[in-house]
Amino acid sequence: MRPQSMKVFDELRNLNVLTVQNAKQNGERVVGCYCTYSPQEIILAAGAHAVTLCGTRQEPIAAAERDLPRNLCPLIKSSYGFAVSKKCPYFEAADVLVAETTCDGKKKMYELMSKIKPMHVMNLPQSQTGEQALAAWAKEMEIFKDWLAEKFAVEITEEDLRKAIKLMNREREAMRRLHATTKVKPSPVTGVDLLVAVWTKGFNINKEDGIKLVEDLTAEIEELASQGISPFSPEAPRILLTGCPVGFGSEKVVRLLEECGASVVAFENCSGYKALDRLVDEDENKDVMIALAEKYLSIPCSCMTPNEGRLELINKLAKEYQVDAVVDLTWQACHTYNIEAFVIRDYVQNQLNLPYLHLETDYSESDVEQLRVRVQAFLELVQGA
């Protein structure tokens, strides 16, 4: 049975657009973000709204390919395509954009995008280790704060920041509880639904409402679980998904896995759990920028070198969610995740002793049947055929 609250999330997609447009009419400010590295706390402290703009749809890609090379990751092309085609209401609503120097493709695309809207790009260190990286990232936080304050002609106080940190931590905790509902065997909710809920939340500009919605959904799923209700049979293999970000419109692999009889219970990718694992330190004695920098720098993204945190997180999630197998998704032309697949395979197969499948694809439907063979064969393997 599908949780009733999911209907609310389905409708939210259109509703959110109205909320953003209303907010705009009331003179409120909107900041578009592209990645989990964007410090939403600073945006909130500036009294503005943050929306996630990562491109997860195929439609705008053709428009993007007029300016960008074809063999580029679909996420980058989709993000840029939305910007140039003016088809994304959230992009249109954004007063300014914030981005980070993550992978090369994004970095260079942002240069083109910055001609469309005012954009601030934060210089992300490539490594998480060492005082230097932390200090540099904290400094970048400061620079972004000043930039935003000037753009919006507001003052961003430490008090505002501390308040925003508490709010964002509450949101993270609510999201973690939502994810945790799938720990029950068999999972009371499909991976596709979980993905929709998580993804839709990114467009919800009213944080308190958003937290409430997520809490209601969680409560309902927990209730289903307590009654032993699940869309899956107890034998359905439990899958951990890792790799590139996945969202609505680019959920084909999740859908395929579940169509073929698996249950996707854990999302390690940055659209899932990656950015939730660590909260911002609320210690009032700690420098607020350092506290923020510590949290965001610790995100185990493949653009970091080395990126051991990803292995630790996969290990942790694999155990907590009692998964039977790991699927690693790479968007075509994403070099960082593609190359890391080598290390992940070795780790999953030899350290965790779990079956591992690496899939490389894009947002189009052209290879669904080929992917289906791989997925079915993999599930046969997991089930010991």
Add this chain to the structure above:
Amino acid sequence: MLTAGIDVGSVATKVVLLRDHEIYHLVRPTGWSPRDAGLNTFQELLQQTGYQESEVVCKVGTGYGRISLDFIDKAVTEIHCHARGANYLVNGGGLVIDIGGQDSKAILMNDEGKVLDFTMNDKCAAGTGRFLQVMAAALGVDVSQLAELAKDQQPLEINSMCTVFAESEVISLLAKGSNKQEIIAGIHRSVTRRVWGMASRFGAAKQIIFTGGVAKNLDVRNRLAKEAGAPVIAPELGQFAGALGAALYARDLASKELS
């Protein structure tokens, strides 16, 4: 007990009827309707062997057309059927390399023939039977002649991986007056390099079993052994490995239901 395995590939449909240790087999072109190809080949083999359809206790389908077969009891992916069939033909596990019409795959098995891991070529046709077909057409020869023509020839370098570009490369080599037989040897080397590049990630295997239509090409087989630095076994019924594996699954399934 009589069981059937029906392997509907993109180019050819293979059917196996299995009874104890007796293997009856038949191959037909798939054509435009995978369902009809599967059903007709199955019925033709029944006719040839004199069995009645009612005597077949279980039918398992595999291959890309398996989803459209509405008369089978179960569908199993070609990965598992190929491994199963290959291990039946050549005992002891190892690495199965299957080059089919549309895709090629490498399957790692343990000593009992259980699948441990597998890879497949992605969207593109390099390293598949289709690649050989296109090249043969460009050279004006039949695919079945390739092996003989390339025998003991020094391969010319073919650089393009993409089928379309490799085709124009071959045509320009011809125009330059290059030796046709050396070109074919080059094409074979290109296919085996590509396939071995994919399979070698599993490291050294105890034995390599080469199946699928292309395994009949002796020159490709020899070059594959050279790439791999290990002997390559091509069982006689290699082309039927998938169908045989399916028939073996059907046997398991039927025994489970009987017990």
